Amino acid sequence: MNWMAKNRPGAAGAATGAAPIKPGPAVSIGPSANLRISNGLKEFLWLISDVPHGRILDLGPVWQSTVSFFVEKGYRVSTEDLLRVWKDFLTDEEEGFRAAPVGADTQRVSPAVLADKFLETALQYPERSFHGVLAWDLLDYFDPEVAPRLMERLSLLLHPGGAMLALFHSRPTERFHRYRVVDSQTLELIAAPTLAVHSHVFQNREILGLFGEFRSSKTFVGRDQVREGLFLK
Amino acid sequence: MWSKTPEVKPSSQSYNQPASAPLVSPSAPARESAATPAGGATSKISSGLKINGEFSGNSDLYIDGEVLGKIRLGNARVTVGPNGKVQADIEAREIFVDGTVQGNLKAGERAHFGATSRVTGSVLTPRIGIDDGARLRGKVETVRTSPARESAAPANEQDSEVLQPVAASVKVE
Numbered sequence: 001m002n003w004m005a006k007n008r009p010g011a012a013g014a015a016t017g018a019a020p021i022k023p024g025p026a027v028s029i030g031p032s033a034n035l036r037i038s039n040g041l042k043e044f045l046w047l048i049s050d051v052p053h054g055r056i057l058d059l060g061p062v063w064q065s066t067v068s069f070f071v072e073k074g075y076r077v078s079t080e081d082l083l084r085v086w087k088d089f090l091t092d093e094e095e096g097f098r099a100a101p102v103g104a105d106t107q108r109v110s111p112a113v114l115a116d117k118f119l120e121t122a123l124q125y126p127e128r129s130f131h132g133v134l135a136w137d138l139l140d141y142f143d144p145e146v147a148p149r150l151m152e153r154l155s156l157l158l159h160p161g162g163a164m165l166a167l168f169h170s171r172p173t174e175r176f177h178r179y180r181v182v183d184s185q186t187l188e189l190i191a192a193p194t195l196a197v198h199s200h201v202f203q204n205r206e207i208l209g210l211f212g213e214f215r216s217s218k219t220f221v222g223r224d225q226v227r228e229g230l231f232l233k
Numbered sequence: 234m235w236s237k238t239p240e241v242k243p244s245s246q247s248y249n250q251p252a253s254a255p256l257v258s259p260s261a262p263a264r265e266s267a268a269t270p271a272g273g274a275t276s277k278i279s280s281g282l283k284i285n286g287e288f289s290g291n292s293d294l295y296i297d298g299e300v301l302g303k304i305r306l307g308n309a310r311v312t313v314g315p316n317g318k319v320q321a322d323i324e325a326r327e328i329f330v331d332g333t334v335q336g337n338l339k340a341g342e343r344a345h346f347g348a349t350s351r352v353t354g355s356v357l358t359p360r361i362g363i364d365d366g367a368r369l370r371g372k373v374e375t376v377r378t379s380p381a382r383e384s385a386a387p388a389n390e391q392d393s394e395v396l397q398p399v400a401a402s403v404k405v406e
Contacts, residue, residue: 055372062346062369067361071375078372085370 034189035182039220040165040228042185044132047163047232048075054131057157059083059138063180065188070181078130080123082150083138083195089118115146119153128159136179137167137226139210141196148210155213158233164214168207170225172198280316294325296332307341315349328358337371 048054055076058066062079070077093114109117133154139147158164167179176194179187202210204219207229211217214231221227275293278284282298289305297314304311304323311325317332324339331347338344340358348366355372363369 062363062367062373063365064363067363067373071361071373076372076374079369081368081370084368 033182034177034191036187036189036222036224036226038185038187038228040167040230041181041187043218043220043230044134044163044165045184047230048132050161051131055129056132056134057125057130058134060134060136060180061178063178066181069183075132078125082122083141085122086118086142087195089122090114093117111143111145112149115143115149118146119149123150123153123157125157127156129157131159131162133158133162133164135164135166137169137173137177139166140169140173140202141199144200144206147200151210152213155233160233162233164211164231164233166229166231168202168227168229169198170227171201275310278317280314313350315347322354 048056053074053076055078056070058077058079059082060066060079061081061084067077067079097108135154139150142150154164176192176196177189178192179189182188204227207219207227208217211229211231214233216232218230219227220230275295277295278298278300280297283300284298285301287303287305288294288300291306291308293310293312294304294306295312295314296317296319298316299318301320304319304321304325306325308326310327310329311323312329313319313332313334315331317330317334319332319334320336321334322336322338323334326341328338328340328344329347330338330345330350330352332349333351335353337354338352338356338358340356342358343360343362344356344358345362346352346364346367346369348364350364350367350369352368353370355374356369357374357376359376361373361375
């Protein structure tokens with residue numbers, strides 16, 4: 001997939017054979033829904049539209065609307081609520097630490113070592129399994145020492161030419177939200193019990209460093225100052 | 234917990250939609266129809282029971298206890314109740330989960346995950362329903378396959394592509 005060579009959605013470039021972005025299935029949204037227009041999602045869909053039956057990895061919780069949206073477009077969806085898995089992992093680690101007998105080697109390990117241990121059980125897919133990864137804003141919630149290791153693994157899982165959508169807050173968030181796809185350019189933010197505290201506000205250069213193995217990137221900044229980053233491997 | 238939405242009627246017709254029907258069911262099936270299916274007996278593994286083995290046949294199965302092994306009820310319904318804990322691959326016409334399942338699921342007609350469900354494994358089904366709160370760690374793949382063809386050729390081409398999300402095959406250099 002060549003990002004620069006692709007025609008814009010809706011432009012005259014339909015001759016390239018790229019599948020047009022179709023509207024997703026109807027999703028019933030209440031009047032109080034917290035919706036967000038997402039240019040990043042729109043661009044993400046455009047980037048993966050070259051792969052008719054591509055595989056998507058959703059790193060948030062499983063939602064009917066998100067699964068329906070992608071499945072009805074012919075994609076195969078894998079979900080792994082990475083932040084919840086990480087929290088469960090930390091809880092287990094903490095319990096193991098507390099339960100260790102006196103005199104045992106109970107030194108707390110660094111976040112980086114924890115990350116390596118975490119990745120022995122998380123994100124266990126063959127390399128190049130996915131054509132698209134939806135990371136949402138989860139990197140903001142991981143320790144800055146952990147995030148690069150996650151990105152290293154995610155980069156391995158992504159097919160060359162694949163795309164990743166990641167959101168970054170410009171200031172510490174007060175509320176914890178989950179995201180689900182409403183249609184091809186709309187996300188719904190769902191307030192949820194806090195799974196993790198906001199860990200780090202990534203500067204743009206840090207983000208570029210995280211995605212150093214990707215060949216190009218594009219960022220959309222919303223009115224709420226949330227940066228939607230789109231990264232092409 | 235197993236919520237209905239107004240547009241879905243709890244009739245058996247909803248299980249027999251034509252091939253042109255949407256691949257993904259937008260909402261849950263009727264809860265009562267899952268617990269007491271029309272026609273045929275339902276075997277029940279109650280809470281407190283723990284069974285290790287292989288299940289096969291045509292009787293619907295309700296699991297509220299613990300099951301380890303393999304479940305192949307190609308023309309029946311398997312329901313994992315809220316207390317159910319299953320470590321097994323499940324192959325059935327319909328699969329409803331409210332409890333915990335670790336294994337790959339293959340439904341001939343539909344699969345549904347309730348709000349309290351915890352599923353780890355791949356899901357292969359023509360239609361899927363997911364309630365808010367469900368936890369799924371694995372892959373969802375839909376297939377347009379009729380139940381008859383499904384039972385006649387269980388190892389179709391798409392099966393070979395099913396990822397094993399818990400397989401430890403990732404190499405980190």
